[in-house]
Amino acid sequence: MGVESLLVFLIVGLVAGWLAGQVVRGGGFGMLGNIVVGVIGAFLAGWLLPRLGFAIGGGVIAAIVNAFIGAVILLVILRLVKRA
Numbered sequence: 001m002g003v004e005s006l007l008v009f010l011i012v013g014l015v016a017g018w019l020a021g022q023v024v025r026g027g028g029f030g031m032l033g034n035i036v037v038g039v040i041g042a043f044l045a046g047w048l049l050p051r052l053g054f055a056i057g058g059g060v061i062a063a064i065v066n067a068f069i070g071a072v073i074l075l076v077i078l079r080l081v082k083r084a
Contacts, residue, residue, distance in 0.1 A: 008060065013038030016067030024075040041071025048073070 017034030056062045
């Protein structure tokens with residue numbers, strides 16, 4: 001993985017994590033926390049969405065949408081576990 005790919009990967013994770021934090025009313029977790037949530041969300045959505053029959057497409061915008069969906073799912077699961 002090149003430096004440019006890594007940079008895009010981190011930016012996608014940051015944007016997706018921040019957006020998910022806003023939607024789930026988490027208020028964000030700081031830059032590093034948002035990147036972690038976005039990256040884990042991207043892996044989660046990359047695994048889950050094809051199994052459900054959803055294909056978002058390619059490109060940076062599709063990667064952000066994909067990571068955002070996964071990050072929202074991750075944050076909802078974390079909130080459910082935290083309440084229990």
